[in-house]
Amino acid sequence: MTDAPSVTDEPIERIGPEQGGGPPALLPWTLVVEDEGWEADLEHGAWLPCVGDRVDFIADGGRQRTYRVRDVIHTVQRSASERPPVYAEQHSPNSTVVDGPGDSAPRELRAGLPRVVVIPEG
Numbered sequence: 001m002t003d004a005p006s007v008t009d010e011p012i013e014r015i016g017p018e019q020g021g022g023p024p025a026l027l028p029w030t031l032v033v034e035d036e037g038w039e040a041d042l043e044h045g046a047w048l049p050c051v052g053d054r055v056d057f058i059a060d061g062g063r064q065r066t067y068r069v070r071d072v073i074h075t076v077q078r079s080a081s082e083r084p085p086v087y088a089e090q091h092s093p094n095s096t097v098v099d100g101p102g103d104s105a106p107r108e109l110r111a112g113l114p115r116v117v118v119i120p121e122g
Helices: none
Strands: 030-033 038-041 054-058 064-073 076-078 109-111 115-120
Touching: 030 054
Parallel strands: 030 115
Antiparallel strands: 030 038, 054 064, 064 115, 076 109
């Protein structure tokens, strides 16, 4: 009879957010209320809603509004380590460049805040 491998009592060292660890589903996102013409970023991480989920909003005066998630939009762009420095650009930093040498497939991406688009619930 062979002994089963022993399990050590050593604690598992968790990696932090700077190493890609931490709660996998908590992140800041932007709430977009198109029908009312406003949007706002969350100031801390929260669960990302899915299409069809209900979002309750409590206004300053205590009035509660109920919304349904219509769309979740994720935005990614080339990592800053792959983009040319601003001083090397032929266009201003705020201009939109359609074509150019940076149109090759990126090796690294960075993500923007997800945009959670909601509509008022009946």
